[in-house]
Amino acid sequence: MSFGQVEGFFLDTCVLLPHPLEAMSKACSDFLKEASSLCFLSSSVRTEAFDLIEQSHDIIVVNLRDRLKPFFEANNIKELTNKDGKIIADFFSQQKSVIKKQSQKRSNVPYEILGAIENFVATSLHSLEDGRKLTITDFLAALTTELAIVKHDLEAPFRGIKPVDITPNDSVRSEIIASMVPLDLKDADHLTSALLKDADHLASALEHQFRQNKWIIFVTTDDTHILSKEPNLREIFLQCSKPEWALDYYRDMTKTKSPKQHICEMKNYTQRQKKIVNVIEKTIGSRIIIETK
Amino acid sequence: MLSLSNSRNFDKPEIIRSTMVFPQRFEITDAPISEALKDYKTAIEETVKANLDLLDELPPPNTFHIEELKEFLKKAVEDDLRRDLVFEKSVELHKYMKDMWTSVDSYFQEVFDHHVNLKNQVDTDIFSISRMFLNSDLPISFLKAIENSLVAEKDYIDIYDKRIRRERLELLVNRNNRRKFERICDTHNRWIAPFTSRLENLDRTRVKMIWYVDFNNSDKIENIFKDKMIKSSRINMQILQKFIDDLEKLTHEIDGLVEANMEFHPFTSREDTDSTRTVRRIMDLLSLKAEG
Numbered sequence: 001m002s003f004g005q006v007e008g009f010f011l012d013t014c015v016l017l018p019h020p021l022e023a024m025s026k027a028c029s030d031f032l033k034e035a036s037s038l039c040f041l042s043s044s045v046r047t048e049a050f051d052l053i054e055q056s057h058d059i060i061v062v063n064l065r066d067r068l069k070p071f072f073e074a075n076n077i078k079e080l081t082n083k084d085g086k087i088i089a090d091f092f093s094q095q096k097s098v099i100k101k102q103s104q105k106r107s108n109v110p111y112e113i114l115g116a117i118e119n120f121v122a123t124s125l126h127s128l129e130d131g132r133k134l135t136i137t138d139f140l141a142a143l144t145t146e147l148a149i150v151k152h153d154l155e156a157p158f159r160g161i162k163p164v165d166i167t168p169n170d171s172v173r174s175e176i177i178a179s180m181v182p183l184d185l186k187d188a189d190h191l192t193s194a195l196l197k198d199a200d201h202l203a204s205a206l207e208h209q210f211r212q213n214k215w216i217i218f219v220t221t222d223d224t225h226i227l228s229k230e231p232n233l234r235e236i237f238l239q240c241s242k243p244e245w246a247l248d249y250y251r252d253m254t255k256t257k258s259p260k261q262h263i264c265e266m267k268n269y270t271q272r273q274k275k276i277v278n279v280i281e282k283t284i285g286s287r288i289i290i291e292t293k
Numbered sequence: 294m295l296s297l298s299n300s301r302n303f304d305k306p307e308i309i310r311s312t313m314v315f316p317q318r319f320e321i322t323d324a325p326i327s328e329a330l331k332d333y334k335t336a337i338e339e340t341v342k343a344n345l346d347l348l349d350e351l352p353p354p355n356t357f358h359i360e361e362l363k364e365f366l367k368k369a370v371e372d373d374l375r376r377d378l379v380f381e382k383s384v385e386l387h388k389y390m391k392d393m394w395t396s397v398d399s400y401f402q403e404v405f406d407h408h409v410n411l412k413n414q415v416d417t418d419i420f421s422i423s424r425m426f427l428n429s430d431l432p433i434s435f436l437k438a439i440e441n442s443l444v445a446e447k448d449y450i451d452i453y454d455k456r457i458r459r460e461r462l463e464l465l466v467n468r469n470n471r472r473k474f475e476r477i478c479d480t481h482n483r484w485i486a487p488f489t490s491r492l493e494n495l496d497r498t499r500v501k502m503i504w505y506v507d508f509n510n511s512d513k514i515e516n517i518f519k520d521k522m523i524k525s526s527r528i529n530m531q532i533l534q535k536f537i538d539d540l541e542k543l544t545h546e547i548d549g550l551v552e553a554n555m556e557f558h559p560f561t562s563r564e565d566t567d568s569t570r571t572v573r574r575i576m577d578l579l580s581l582k583a584e585g
Contacts (some may be wrong), residue, residue, distance in 0.1 A: 016559070028559065029559045032557070032559040033559065036557040036559070037557075054437075057437075058433050058437075061433060061436065062433055064427070065426070065427050069427060120569065120572075123573075124572075124573055124576055127573070127577075128576075128577075128580055129580075132580040133580060134576060134579060134580045135579070137424055137427060137428065137520070138424070138575075138576065138579045139576070140423075140427050141420050141421075141423040141424040141427060142420065142423075142572050142573075142575060142576045144419075144423035144426070144427065144436070145416065145419045145420045145423050145572050145575075146569060146572050148419050148423075148440045148444065149416075149566060149568040149569060149572070152444050153566065156555075156558060157557065157558060157559050159548070159551075159552045159555055160552075160555045160556055160557030160558060161557060163552075
């Protein structure tokens, strides 16, 4: 019998990205300061994050070249001074609606990037000395360079967390979806790409937990799609938590037996638990319930 | 290549600079002379040759005779290197490195300062390539492949700098113990080995791709390395895609090596980084006094 079988935390994309609420950003930052060495990043989270950042970067760069540059040319603006802030302000205002149409709805990343660039432009323009001018080409090149820097800064946290190369089994993923979506809503319309991505992240954590036979806590700030389903996910042996409480769950789990032993010693199983154990057994190729009984 | 504080020249040619290839090995007194370039003149000759050799790896340009291009490139590279203070410092450091045994402390101070200049230079390179992209109809994958490769180099400089700050202390402590000193050098050289050829290939592939686009979009040989409109119709997009794929593959390999050595830093809020300050300085240097 062994206790203290906790592997650590699997992080959701939102934990490592900037958050619009300051309190939430602080909660993530405090948690990561304390626990980053115990954190893991699944392949699906990494891919989602990098795609999100890259897509937002691309939309803005292409718009700088294909919209802002022609706009300057059409208005015969060849140089900018510290008095031309209004022109740029109008462009950024329009960009927000363009980005809203083009980017993924549930992400804050495009606005974060645009906000950082807008701030950079405003500060840079205002700090130009009176009477000095910057050519449009140099101005746009500076913006594009700053965009590359912002993109790199956003990606950096994802590169400092231990990666776990895992493609979750389809059956595990299906069981996760079954736990998250009520039975009467399981038609294709409700299986949004966001839900499928969440299912990938959660299934990766669950599968890894049983392969290692060590508990995993899935850390997320996503109330709407994940934390609201926490009881259902806990039922199938995946603990989810907000960053604020993740270390408390961790401490509790160090007093718990390993996942396989814990399941073996359970007296009753729900239908859903029987099903997930069956799926996990097939996926990892070893018995759980009968193993020690 | 010129450091920001010393130049306003942002039309510098994209060339390979063999003495600046990272990472540097640690050598002690009896290191083979071929490991480090002998002197500044030799460094320039070898770098010019390396660039001319790289030209042979490109598909022949559509617009110029190859001999004419070689002659132009030879002069452009020579002229640029002679103006390039970072290159000159790089050569000096290679010479210094051979004598590291007796001058550990001053050597490292020079190296750390050099890293700051190199990172500034990478930001300047991103600025130059952004300008090229904005005057083009090239796909965004061209810009990103180059940006990502440059950022990978910068990340490498960061982890290398952190590592040798630790190693410097060990070397200083063991400067009177030749055997331990050598062991630290060996460990360092083993650590850098996987990076060496990859970083060199990365540099070569990036420069080849930029040359391919630039040369075939220059009507006259004098327009090479100058601002101009870049049209994708003047190049073979399949060849460009191959360059992009090769560069991405190499960047991915280096990213993997770098990430294994990276420390975690959470993203909190955007504040001015050294890079942002560099971009602001570029803007400042490029701004012109208004007429009247």
